[in-house]
Amino acid sequence: MFSKALLTTIVCAFVASVQGQACTGPIYTVVTGDSCFTIGQQFGVTAAAIIAANPGVNAGCTNLIPGQGLCIPL
Numbered sequence: 001m002f003s004k005a006l007l008t009t010i011v012c013a014f015v016a017s018v019q020g021q022a023c024t025g026p027i028y029t030v031v032t033g034d035s036c037f038t039i040g041q042q043f044g045v046t047a048a049a050i051i052a053a054n055p056g057v058n059a060g061c062t063n064l065i066p067g068q069g070l071c072i073p074l
Contacts, residue, residue: 023053023071030068036061043072 002016028039036047036057051057053073057064 022030023073025053025074027069030064030066030070030071032066034064034066036064039070039072043074045073049073 026043028043030039036050040047040050047061050070050072051059051061053071057070
């Protein structure tokens with residue numbers, strides 16, 4: 001449990017540091033099996049918008065980690 005909480009804290013700190021600005025939409029926590037497309041469908045935004053709002057996410061959105069926080073641009 002401690003290591004999962006620590007990992008979540010580290011990932012959230014990383015996301016905040018690479019974004020450089022505050023997220024104006026909700027923060028979504030990635031779960032196993034997620035993709036930028038499926039997350040985008042849940043919020044009515046495109047995968048490209050999610051990638052653009054999260055500089056730590058690669059162009060193919062293949063580096064998502066369960067527990068990672070993603071900014072959802074609304």
